[in-house]
Amino acid sequence: MLEYLRSFTILPVWESGYRPGPGVVQGTVVQGTPGGPAVDQIPVRLDGYVDFQPVATFTTTVDASGAFTFTGLAADESIVYLATLGYGGISYTSPMLRLTAGAPSAETTIEVYETTEDAAAIRIDRAHWIVDYQPGALLVGQILAFGSGGDRTFVGHTVDGVDVPVTVGFQLPQGAQEVMLENGTLGDRFRQVGDMVYDTAPLVPGEATKQIIVRYAVPFPETSVQLGQTFAYPVRSINLLVVDTPGLAATVTGLEGGEAQDFQGQSFRIWQAADLPAQSAVQVALSGLPAPGAADPRAGAGGTGAGRPAAGQATATFNPWMGWVMGGLALAALAGVLGWAWRNGRVQTHTRHQDLPRQRDELMRRIAELDDLFAEGKVDERQWQGQRAKLKARLLEISLRLTDSTGG
Known part of the structure; x- marks a missing residue:
């Protein structure tokens, strides 16, 4: 219990709390593109994180055999290590590594690739689509995990309306507002042309090597709304979660299911599909929603009422994320966790x-x-x-x- 309590200790900003120890991380850099040159004599960095905050950084150089070693590391299970290097102007990152007193050593491999401008191998490995509401507006979050079946890093191609190469894109439903992206901003890393949002960051080969997390609101004037999206790439797995409340009716085309499931006291209806071809469309029709200015029916029903108006109290202003986040869905926190894990490029958890x-x-x-x-x-x-x-x-x-x- 003492160690558990220590995990909540907040240290001063000038003291990370990191202490050297017996830990060792050994790694190998591998050329993932057949026929590509050997990789050596380039710098590699190891960063340590506690609760998603950096606490230590170390650097070394990849030797002639493609190997690197870090020693004198803290062997503490609360610390996550990531090894990162740059090759061809692109950042490549190891899986997350942990060192413990019982297992103070870890080995890892970082694959690097030559580049391509051919987008044929792009796919969406996993898509999660979560829909909640407040009176007068849908509150939508999406997690899109892109991958590539090729053996080269895709650096992008040109599209009309964007002055730099773009890599992957996704469609915003009609009427989407308050668009928020976790790993960048519109006009900088992300560019919008019409209803399409494009990413300009490279796409590394492999499964789910790029994660995009987007949140937006879709206002509706009365008690019903249509939500639709077409996916430009093949989709291996997709699920749609719609908050399940009395009186809310949902019709979904393009996915199967609709059964209700409980998550931490909140019920969601879930639709799913696998192996959708490129240009597949999903349409969601919702009715029985609370109109603008109406009371949220969950406020006095013991559901996700935290942070929502009390029963009979009108929602005076449009506050897109308050009801959703405070309602317990925690997608914002999930976005922070995943955004941190994927910020440096290719990070995989390898959980069986x-x-x-x-x-x-x-x-x-x-x-x-x-x-x-x-x-x-x-x-x-x-x-x-x-x-x-x-x-x-x-x-x-x-x-x-x-x-x-x-x-x-």
């Missing part, structure tokens, strides 16, 4: 499917334990909310992966 139920149960136990600590006054509200959001975000991610693999 058979481990997911165990991880889900452990996260639920930790959430309950954290709630007990807060109730006992052993952690303050800010620490409780921050840690709880991260745990619930990870729990949501695992639940979605289990749903993907079981079809339920």
Whole structure:
């Protein structure tokens, strides 16, 4: 319990709390493009993170055999290490690494690639589409994990209306407003032309090597709305979660399912599909929504009412994300977790499917334990909310992966 409490300690900004130790990370840089040149004599950086905050940075050089080694590292399971190097102007990153007292050494491989301007191998490996609402507006979040079946990093091609090469793109539904992207901004990394948003960052070969997280609102004038999207690439796996409340009717074309499932006290209806071809369209028709200025029917029903108006109280202003985030969906926290993990390029967790139920149960136990600590006054509200959001975000991610693999 003492170690658990220490995980909530907030250190001064001038002191990371990082202490050297017996830890060792050994790595190899591999040329992933057949016929490409050997990779050596380039710098590689190792960063250590605690709770998604950097605490230490080390540098070394890849030797003539493509190997590198970092020694004197803290062997602490709370620290996540990432090794990163630049090749051909593109950043490549190792999987996340952990060192512990019982296993103070880790080995990793970083693959680098030559480049291409051919987009034929692009696909969407996983797409998660989550729909909530407040009176007068849908609140939508999407997580799009792009991958490539090729053996070269895709550096982009030109499209009309954009002055730099773009790599992948996705369509915004008609009427989307308040568009927010976690890993960049419109007009900088991301460019919008009509209803299409394009990314300008390279796409590395492999499964789900680029993650884009977008949130937006879709206002509606009465009590119904249409939501549609066409996917420009093949989609290996997609699921749609629509908050399930009394009186809300949903008709979905392009996906199958619609059964209700519970997540942390909130019910969602879930639709899914696999192996959709490029240019597949998904249409969502919702009715029975609360009109602008009406009361949210969940406010007094014991559902996701936290942060929503009380029963009978009108929503006076359009505040796109307050009801959604405070309602417990925690997609904003999930976006922060995944955005951090994917910020430097290719980061993969390599979690085996058979481990997911165990991880889900452990996260639920930790959430309950954290709630007990807060109730006992052993952690303050800010620490409780921050840690709880991260745990619930990870729990949501695992639940979605289990749903993907079981079809339920």
